[in-house]
Amino acid sequence: MSFPWAEHYTPKHPAMQWIDEKLPLPRLVYNAVGAGYPVPRNLNYFWNFGVLAGLALVIQIVTGVIMAMHYGANTLVAFGTVEQTMRDVNAGWLMRYAHANGASFFFIVVYLHIFRGLFFGSYKAPREMVWLLGLVIFLLMMATAFMGYVLPWGQMSYWGAKVITGLFGAIPVVGEPIQTWLLGGFAPGNASLNRFFSLHFLLPFVIAAVVILHIWALHIPGSSNPTGVEVKGPQDTVPFHPYYTAKDGFGAGVFLILFAILLFYAPNYLGHPDNYIEANPLSTPAHIVPEWYFWPFYAILRAFTVDFFFVPAKLLGVLAMFASILLLFFLPWLDTSPVRSGNYRPTFRKFFWILIIDVLILGYCGGAPAEEPYVMISQVAAAYYFAHFLIILPLISRFEKPLPLPNSITEAVLGRDVIEGEREALPGMGSDPQPSHAG
Structure with missing residues (x-):
């Protein structure tokens, strides 16, 4: 990110100056992970x-x-x-x-x-x-x-x-x-x-x-x-x-x-x-069973046990397993809320923790034998997984009332009273920027 107030790197040692002139690697490292990269x-x-x-x-x-x-x-x-x-x-x-x-x-x-x-x-x-x-x-x-x-x-x-x-x-x-x-x-x-x-x-x-x-x-x-x-x-x-x-x-x-x-x-x-x-x-x-980190997706694969018209259950399971990952690629457009952080989205926050529990249940069922009641639990958990992203999240984005956002990161860290006190102590400073729910 190009910050106008970011410190620009100028090597002091002649050898570093020569390297930076021929191959600006020192400058790149400084701006990527050094003092030249400001972060919140x-x-x-x-x-x-x-x-x-x-x-x-x-x-x-x-x-x-x-x-x-x-x-x-x-x-x-x-x-x-x-x-x-x-x-x-x-x-x-x-x-x-x-x-x-x-x-x-x-x-x-x-x-x-x-x-x-x-x-x-x-x-x-x-x-x-x-x-x-x-x-x-x-x-x-x-x-x-x-x-x-x-x-x-x-x-x-x-x-x-x-x-x-x-x-x-x-x-x-x-x-x-x-x-x-x-x-x-x-x-x-x-x-x-x-x-x-x-x-x-x-x-x-x-x-x-x-x-x-x-x-x-x-x-x-x-x-x-x-x-x-x-x-x-x-x-x-x-x-x-x-x-x-x-x-x-x-x-x-x-x-x-x-x-x-x-x-x-x-x-x-x-x-x-x-x-x-x-x-x-x-x-x-x-x-x-596969390794433990594949278990949630393996549970989704095994959740399909009945053919759907002319589509075999095995094919449905394969498609659902791949769809469970590909679905995440569309998340930026499925969640249309102007507020980013879950800290200011009370309804979203509740369903987020339900999703965490759901994924953990899928993981447990994926490592369990392919028998009841694990298959039935996998089917319910897989259905909720897709419903969360395709139904619940878009509805929350549309109807949720988010909490008020802070005017700035500094206000969130120090508090409004401290910021206003500093502004009173330094006359001539501009007024606070307007709140933005777009983050």
Whole structure:
């Protein structure tokens, strides 16, 4: 964001001046994450999750590259090379557990990041592109995580690949050719493992590239804030460094402590024990489930059990699963309320927490066996999920009466009485800007 009051960077050291003149990288870093980037003064710790997601991505890339050095993408040796890395490679167990649990932590912070955006209206104008690019990152993460789950070539790896790629077979006409193309055959095998390994190695770097676009798009309108009120002057901002670098550093410390606790004391807690059994195409596990971060979408997939006229239930489930994610791309236009923050939308806030509970119920049902009462609960929860975005949210946007917004970010931080006292102490200052419900 181009603030007229932002400090412009001028290197002092001759070497830095030369670098900045030939390649303005110091200037870019200074304006992106330094004192040259003013941010709203009222950001809370919910704004840490973007940085934490970046930290998780770095952990995944570093540990993934090291794991790739010892991995063999062949059905005869894949399981053995993973176990050999765990047992015989120096710190191999640490790299493998860090990579596996790092994926879970990556999804945790991204889900918190998404729900923070939902509550504070970060998807609203002028930040639609920031939201859309964030969803692209989320889709790339899901594809990368699925392919990575296949690579250890355990029982859940094999049968998860068979079930998930089998979903494409439900698409009429083109489904089975797509499934065969993805697997490189009619069942998961050597061709599948090679393709998934190549894509799993490549996609994190694609994610990193989209993250750069995501940050670039964010810097054009500037960061949102808990009030949803736009920045009106230098009094509403502070430099990103040192104020928010210190805050993000604290958040990163908490993240790494929690990550270390899971990594050293419960490294297999979020995994499935069947994946320590080598893949066997002739032995089907009693209960096939994906990783926990796919459970809400898996519950939506399994919620459809009856054909609808000539449309098979399996196809309906596949379409609903993909629609549950694609629906979020239209959120900036489904929520037409001029007020961004849920702090000033009492009705929206109640239904937001109902949505949180609904997603948690979907997640629980997705990890449960495909039997009653979990199927029925999944059907009710899936119906509410779509109703929230397609019916409830547009109605709330139209009929809700929001609370009065503060005139500025500074007023929200310091209070109206303090602002008026400062204005009385400094005669000649202009009057307060008019309240804006558009934020």
